[in-house]
Amino acid sequence: MSLNIAVVGLGSMGYGIAMSCLRAGCSVHGVDVVPETTARFVAEGGEDTPLAGVLPSLDAVVVVVLNAAQVESVLFGEDGLVAHLRPGALVMACATMPPDFARDMEECCAAREVHYLDAPISGGSVKATEGRLSVMASGTAAAFAAADPILEATAETVFRLGDAAGAGSAMKAVNQLLAGVHIATMAEALTFGMTQDIDPGTFVEVITKCAGNSWMLENRAPHVVAGDYTPHSQINIWPKDLGIVLEAAKSVGFDAPITETALAQYARAVDMGLGHQDDAAVAKVYAEKAGLVLPKARS
Numbered sequence: 001m002s003l004n005i006a007v008v009g010l011g012s013m014g015y016g017i018a019m020s021c022l023r024a025g026c027s028v029h030g031v032d033v034v035p036e037t038t039a040r041f042v043a044e045g046g047e048d049t050p051l052a053g054v055l056p057s058l059d060a061v062v063v064v065v066l067n068a069a070q071v072e073s074v075l076f077g078e079d080g081l082v083a084h085l086r087p088g089a090l091v092m093a094c095a096t097m098p099p100d101f102a103r104d105m106e107e108c109c110a111a112r113e114v115h116y117l118d119a120p121i122s123g124g125s126v127k128a129t130e131g132r133l134s135v136m137a138s139g140t141a142a143a144f145a146a147a148d149p150i151l152e153a154t155a156e157t158v159f160r161l162g163d164a165a166g167a168g169s170a171m172k173a174v175n176q177l178l179a180g181v182h183i184a185t186m187a188e189a190l191t192f193g194m195t196q197d198i199d200p201g202t203f204v205e206v207i208t209k210c211a212g213n214s215w216m217l218e219n220r221a222p223h224v225v226a227g228d229y230t231p232h233s234q235i236n237i238w239p240k241d242l243g244i245v246l247e248a249a250k251s252v253g254f255d256a257p258i259t260e261t262a263l264a265q266y267a268r269a270v271d272m273g274l275g276h277q278d279d280a281a282v283a284k285v286y287a288e289k290a291g292l293v294l295p296k297a298r299s
Helices: 012-023 035-043 068-076 099-111 124-130 141-154 167-195 200-207 215-226 237-251 257-271 279-290
Strands: 004-008 027-031 060-063 090-093 115-118 133-137 155-160
Touching: 004 012, 012 027, 012 035, 012 060, 012 124, 012 133, 012 141, 027 035, 060 068, 060 141, 068 099, 090 099, 090 141, 099 115, 099 167, 115 141, 115 167, 124 133, 133 141, 133 167, 141 155, 167 200, 167 215, 167 237, 167 257, 167 279, 200 215, 215 279, 237 257, 237 279, 257 279
Parallel strands: 004 027, 004 060, 060 090, 090 115, 133 155
Antiparallel strands: none
16 A cells, blocks of 8 residues: 555554554554654554644544544544545544534535545554454445555454444444443452452353453453453543443433442542553442452552
């Protein structure tokens, strides 16, 4: 590829996406609110030209920020990018956001003759780095055509869910319901096991080979066993993402009590000051209430 692209948001997922595009031969302009992160990306091969000077020449902007408000700010806020993109350029939006908001962003981009792909992602930071993400995408045929080289570089699986924005974000909400509940349930089961004198390491060894296993349990429970809460996915993500789920559920009169319970545990974790820790740290909510001592980090 020889695409000229910008990746806005070099967090754990965005950085991996940017590096995957670099490996595929793109010219990549990385943008992040943390200057040290941007500098690290430049040192690894990213473009060092200020983004404002290259916007009209970009083929695509990949937006990997936290939430809908940040997406709107990046695209249409003060110094928003869309106004400076050429007709036929692409915006590929990877954040988790309400489906109605994704549809609004597609409409606003179309008014500027810019393609918009609703493309939330899943797989975690490791798969982002490896270019093996799953993408739940929806948009016009032209948006998919513009995004195909980027999807090939960054994704192992691309689900083409419809010809208009919104369907991708709706599917991501379903995924986040399950993922958020599974992490909280992992924490509940692991700490419940401790009350029954089951060592967390034994819990992982046994349950990952039994019917109670899940991808999230297998991925996150080892973080608790290691006492390592270095954030691959932060606690702070879940009040936002499960809030999107509950907002969508409320809009159609759907009752989601298990999601509500999981959200309450993440909210408690934020109140405990754990918001920037790995989401496996929700186990600390259960441990505190039960008077349990979780494994410490290995020195």
